[in-house]
Amino acid sequence: MSYTGSLFNFINNSTSSFHTVLNAQSYLIKNGFEEVNFSEDWQLKADKKYFTKIYDSTLIAFIPHQNLREGMKIAVSHTDFPCLKIKPSADIMQNDYGKLNVEIYGGMILNTWFDRPLSIAGKVVLKGQDCYQPDVNAHVR
Known part of the structure; x- marks a missing residue:
């Protein structure tokens, strides 16, 4: 290659x-x-x-x-780059559609995002003693 x-x-x-x-x-x-x-x-x-x-x-x-x-x-x-980061407690229901609330991270040129499908990528972090059994009483801040 x-x-x-x-x-x-x-x-x-x-x-x-x-x-x-x-x-x-x-x-x-x-x-x-x-x-x-x-x-x-x-x-x-x-x-x-x-x-x-x-x-x-x-x-x-x-x-x-x-x-x-x-x-x-x-x-x-420097490994991060401009992106839309998903906010904590991000789920939004609007007109029977599920959405994710996001925030802008980094110096984005927004019009470059309007003509393409978006996907989710990254790392999931759970709070608790056992990553397969998260603490249901813990709140993400």
């Missing part, structure tokens, strides 16, 4: 910041990077490739040099 074909494939499969990080993680692993947990102490080796994720929406890749005075190669990406 050509470089531009790979780029378009990556973009088409990155429908949210969470998908973008997963796709970048897959690419890094295929290219010899090792994941380190952001919340743990790291035992890094010089010239080895590493990456870490924060909240599944931020990814930092880096390669430490033997002599840190020579520098470190770091790549950081």
Whole structure:
């Protein structure tokens, strides 16, 4: 596949910041990077490739040099993009139609959204001790 074909494939499969990080993680692993947990102490080796994720929406890749005075190669990406975010308690019934209440996130050019079907992509977060049994008394804020 050509470089531009790979780029378009990556973009088409990155429908949210969470998908973008997963796709970048897959690419890094295929290219010899090792994941380190952001919340743990790291035992890094010089010239080895590493990456870490924060909240599944931020990814930092880096390669430490033997002599840190020579520098470190770091790549950081801003993975979110303009979108319509679904608000908490978003369900709206109007004229027998179900709708979702959304808010604008990021610097959107709204007319680019008017001529295409929209879909939902992202990450679902539940509050409770067991993700399969959410706390029915908890309220999302």
